Amino acid sequence: MSELLRAAGVIARRDFTALVGSKAFILFLLAPLLLVAVIVGATWLDDRSNEPEGAPRIGLLLPAADAHRIAGGHDEARRRYGFDDLPELEVGRCGARGPASCLRLKGYQAILSGSIAHPVLTAGGDNVERWGGRIALLVDLARQPASASGASLSVHRVAIPPAKADASAMAGTAEVAQIAIFTLSIMLSGMMLSNLVEEKSGKILEILAASVPVDAIFLGKLVAMLGVALLAALLWVGMGAAFELLLHLPLPPLAAPAIGWPAFMLLAALYFLMTYGLLGSLMLGVGSLAGTAREAQMLSLPLTFAQLFLFMLAHSTVHALGHPSELAAAIFPFSSPFAMVARAAEQEVLWPHLLALPWQAIWLAITVRVTASLFRRNVMQARGPWRIRFWRHHGG
């Protein structure tokens, strides 16, 4: 076992350094960045078209009469004092939610609650300083018609914790996670397949097969590609953070998942491992059958389509938790990681993941076993089993 791991380590190290040092890795890194750039650009344009500049909104959680008087004060301030940069006022429709919750849910800059006699301003961050003075003026103007006096504006500065977004927003997070896992695993397994075919056609595989167990080759290649994925993910996160910090570029807004970000990220990483392991080992099995890059493409195409179909199946059930189709997607091993990462985004319960992960691990072990056996049987048949006659006549 230790010899198997040692040999796998040698192969993983070689493959990792070769891949990271190749031009293909640069393209690999750039591809998702282009995707993110498109999303960011689209989001930015969408924000500009939907939200007129200089129109922040203040939510009013006041009795209707008080809200009406504040609105009167708002008009008075514009008319009498010429304030053009006053925020828009909107009667908050937050049901039984308190000001802090309503603030996060509706995206207000601040919430004015209580009453005109005892007004309370709730805001996060620097919005207290930004809007505190103007809101106090509006309250004063609202009090004037009744010649009433009242308490000064009480300010509640709230730290805004990660909000539990609504179901629709969490479904958006689920979709992004599914797309990320699918894209990454398809890209990685594609790279691994072409790498294997290159080694096979370059006759390097014979050196490997004569030196180490075929299982070690198989394992080494999977581990190397996983290392590439981790490095790429780190670079992507780092670059995203750098863009955010240095250029203040808007990143795609994602609602917090139901189980919270730390647990969600952990589960997403595990589900990515499962998807990648399943797809990667299938691709290696296919690669062992192919003698040329063209054959590999032809053989991997049905596999890619099948994976795409399973992804779409799981993707289509994001908005249908508990539906039989969603349950089927969660149970079927090859679509299960996609369906379960969506559940992690949308449902707080954790126990289904404790069932799903071992279930997927069992199928991963079975798949690796079967495809490694296929790999072992076919990898030294230079032209694939259906070309065995050719090989027989030229075998030397």
Next chain:
Amino acid sequence: MLRIRTVSEGDPPAWALDAQGLVKMLGDKQVVKGIDLRVRPGTIFGILGPNGAGKTTLIRMLLGIIDPDAGRTLLLGRPDPLKLSHLIGYLPEERGLYPTMKAVEAIAFMGALRGLKLSEGRRRGRALIEAQGLGHAADRQIRHLSKGMAQLVQLLGAIVHEPRLIILDEPFSGLDALNQQKLEAIITAQAQSGAAVLFSTHIISHAERICDDIAIISAGRCVFSGTVDEARGRLPQQVRLETRAADGEWRRVLPQDARREGREWHFRLLEEGIEPLLRALINGEAGIVAMAIERPSLHDAFVAITGGTTAARAAEGGEP
């Protein structure tokens, strides 16, 4: 199935390689038909055979890359080649190196596959390259090396971990004369250091120069196994005679199948020796200009053995 031992049964059992009854089917065709091989430590063993004889398939079975359909192999006394990976070196027929790897890294990587530490592999690899006068190429990428240099790098990768059994499949193919000479020197040095070397080739001269023992493979069968001298001994010695007289009574003493090429006669040495012929030539005033008794070359023996086998199978109605 022809079974010929390279050594007698009484020899000590410490074979570097001991293969018995190896059979391999590819599809419905038997490409290796019950081959036995035994290689002694510290010797060079050549597997000779024409293209398509089954040499590569045989070597792949010996190394455990493909499984035989019948028979067994012991390498250094043990049945599982991969468990002895650190003691075995292998150069495949079709060369395979990562094109973007540096030469010294390629050698170190091949050593690492067989259990050598990478740092040690780099150190030894550089020393081996420099010993071949290729120090300037140590840090060049494989894709920038000539074919001969790349092949040499791969051979160095096969011996960097100091194996006790080295198996080389057609190591001389595609090399120029200088590189062939270098390769022969490396192989000889490895054997002198105690390693057993087995290589396949269809170029007979290499085997003739450096092999202690050979096996001749033809159409999947081992048709000869023994020393080079034993192979050459399969053919009678040849006589080359040059005379001043073109004809005379003396011609009656020449064998009927004597062949004339210009003023020279070529024929096999008669069983009764050269003296009766010599007396007849002198008495018949043939005027001997030159006369030589020549041992047949391994090439002649190879052609005779493989050709004879092919002809015999054809006569039996079998496949050639």
